[in-house]
Amino acid sequence: MGFMQMLEAAWARNDSLVCVGLDPEPQRFPAALRDDPDAVFRFCAAIVDATADLVCAFKPQIAHFAARGAEEALQRLIAHIHAQHPGVPVILDAKRGDIGSTAAYYAEEAFDRYGADAVTLNPYLGRDAVQPFLDRADKGAVLLCRTSNPGARDLQDLVVRDAAGGERRLYQHVAATVAREWNANGNCLLVVGATYPEELADVRRIVGDMPLLVPGVGAQGGDVGAVVRNGRSAAGTGLLISSSRAILYASAGADYAEAARDAALALRDAINRCR
Numbered sequence: 001m002g003f004m005q006m007l008e009a010a011w012a013r014n015d016s017l018v019c020v021g022l023d024p025e026p027q028r029f030p031a032a033l034r035d036d037p038d039a040v041f042r043f044c045a046a047i048v049d050a051t052a053d054l055v056c057a058f059k060p061q062i063a064h065f066a067a068r069g070a071e072e073a074l075q076r077l078i079a080h081i082h083a084q085h086p087g088v089p090v091i092l093d094a095k096r097g098d099i100g101s102t103a104a105y106y107a108e109e110a111f112d113r114y115g116a117d118a119v120t121l122n123p124y125l126g127r128d129a130v131q132p133f134l135d136r137a138d139k140g141a142v143l144l145c146r147t148s149n150p151g152a153r154d155l156q157d158l159v160v161r162d163a164a165g166g167e168r169r170l171y172q173h174v175a176a177t178v179a180r181e182w183n184a185n186g187n188c189l190l191v192v193g194a195t196y197p198e199e200l201a202d203v204r205r206i207v208g209d210m211p212l213l214v215p216g217v218g219a220q221g222g223d224v225g226a227v228v229r230n231g232r233s234a235a236g237t238g239l240l241i242s243s244s245r246a247i248l249y250a251s252a253g254a255d256y257a258e259a260a261r262d263a264a265l266a267l268r269d270a271i272n273r274c275r
């Protein structure tokens with residue numbers, strides 16, 4: 001089953017638009033795990049097992065693993081998700097994009113080494129820099145459009161002129177270009193931050209029902225109601241609303257996995273009340 005089919009099935013099966021972000025920060029782990037050499041895998045696997053029936057996807061962030069040489073733990077974690085929770089797609093948050101010859105290796109790394117079902121991509125280098133990902137029709141290509149951070153305004157809001165002479169903001173141009181030109185295989189999604197609900201509505205208008213990955217609720221303070229109202233598709237889905245720290249570190253104690261489950265359930269319910 002390809003990524004888009006997995007996502008549609010997970011939305012329906014778990015009645016959920018929640019994506020749990022897996023951003024391990026060992027200094028925030030419970031005391032019992034701190035001296036465990038396999039703590040990164042164990043912590044994340046416990047969160048996965050506690051929340052898998054409440055989510056439409058998991059999103060491990062690669063820097064949180066690579067910074068401490070835990071790539072092998074990431075590989076095992078993704079294999080664990082596929083083996084224990086088949087049908088829950090994994091989006092590798094790696095924000096890749098480079099000249100074509102290098103991009104081909106990045107695609108191989110994400111999909112063949114790590115076994116991810118989708119990967120986040122930076123569109124700044126242009127189409128050839130993400131073409132090896134677009135060509136994997138069974139995998140998701142999740143392109144940054146209007147990111148959740150304060151600096152998103154610095155470049156993404158600049159007014160640009162397109163080939164036809166029309167003017168629009170850069171993020172609007174990215175949304176339209178991905179939807180109309182890069183999505184030939186129907187495997188594209190966009191990242192739009194929850195912290196910019198007006199821009200989210202704007203992107204939804206531009207791209208129709210294309211799925212949107214929306215980080216920025218929870219620790220970054222995005223408004224869940226505004227995200228759902230402005231970002232849902234005509235079918236009341238179309239969103240992967242991602243939260244990492246607010247779920248992972250809901251408790252610093254031995255009950256961290258139960259607390260993560262409670263936080264994921266609360267987010268799922270808050271989203272579903274607005275759908």
Ligand SMILES: O=c1ccn([C@@H]2O[C@H](COP(=O)(O)O)[C@@H](O)[C@H]2O)c(=O)[nH]1
Nearest residue numbers: 021061147148215218219220243244245
């Ligand atoms: O625009 C973006 C794109 C990616 N992210 C990533 O999402 C999570 C957010 O973590 P929280 O703890 O829920 O704030 C993190 O991995 C970022 O790298 C984003 O925040 N904004």
